[in-house]
Amino acid sequence: xxLIVFTKKDCPNCPMAKKLVSEVSGELGIEFEEVDVEKDLxxxxxxxxxxxxxIAVEINDKYEILFRSEVPTKxxxxxxxxxxx
Numbered sequence: 734x735x736l737i738v739f740t741k742k743d744c745p746n747c748p749m750a751k752k753l754v755s756e757v758s759g760e761l762g763i764e765f766e767e768v769d770v771e772k773d774l775x776x777x778x779x780x781x782x783x784x785x786x787x788i789a790v791e792i793n794d795k796y797e798i799l800f801r802s803e804v805p806t807k808x809x810x811x812x813x814x815x816x817x818x
Contacts, residue, residue, distance in 0.1 A: 736758045737767075738765075739788075747785055754788060
């Protein structure tokens with residue numbers, strides 16, 4: 734399982750989302766990746782991300798978007814991840 738946060742340089746909420754995803758991935762022992770949608774637009778489009786910040790999870794080469802255009806609370810993110818296991 735890999736947790737992915739899709740960001741953009743001028744996105745005001747992206748630093749907060751990146752910090753949250755980094756923290757939660759560390760606590761749960763999950764791999765973490767940040768994708769800048771301006772640098773890797775193809776990956777963003779493959780996953781279905783059109784806005785930032787978006788948080789997705791990759792499991793067995795399949796992607797599921799957990800949150801679009803929002804920064805969830807730590808508890809909401811952990812709950813969403815645990816529901817996938």
